[in-house]
Amino acid sequence: GAVVSQHPSWVICKSGTSVKIECRSLDFQATTMFWYRQFPKQSLMLMATSNEGSKATYEQGVEKDKFLINHASLTLSTLTVTSAHPEDSSFYICSARGAGSNSYEQYFGPGTRLTVT
């Protein structure tokens, strides 16, 4: 299957700082990328959908000014957590979907664990 990477795999930051997480599709062009958040012992929660070259669509209850998403190319999307607070500590996972005949499959990255102190 296709490969999606995330960087960094884990990050610790101080409260009030911003953190950027990258999501890359390594061997296919991702027209759509999705960002999820997962708290311990809970399921994945969809945060937003981003299409290359256009603004992200956020799920209800997700602050777009706090979670900035950029999908500037067909292989890269970034999620920036601005002014992070301890309650933003979570496991952030991206997924990517290509175009064409394989567009029914979404491939997930390995996740980024964010800890805000």
Place this chain on the structure above:
Amino acid sequence: DAKTTQPPSMDCAEGRAANLPCNHSTISGNEYVYWYRQIHSQGPQYIIHGLKNNETNEMASLIITEDRKSSTLILPHATLRDTAVYYCIARNGNTGKLIFGQGTTLQVKP
């Protein structure tokens, strides 16, 4: 998006078949049934998907009832490495979103 219902947990003996049920009674005609699994602290892994017909691949089989209101994922010979949380999802045919429920924690025991 159709809601799916799965048992919270199941056990299976190593080497035996694991049958994981899923109810999706409100599924609409353009929603596919997808199965993913997540091993602790990793990203979800795609297993299989289907619309109406039963499907089989190298990992598993998917049996969908004729009325499409439920399905069963079958791992034919479970191994210890199959211990994971298994998610059954009705994928929105228009947006392509995958909305995860609580899933079934499958514990494969020696």
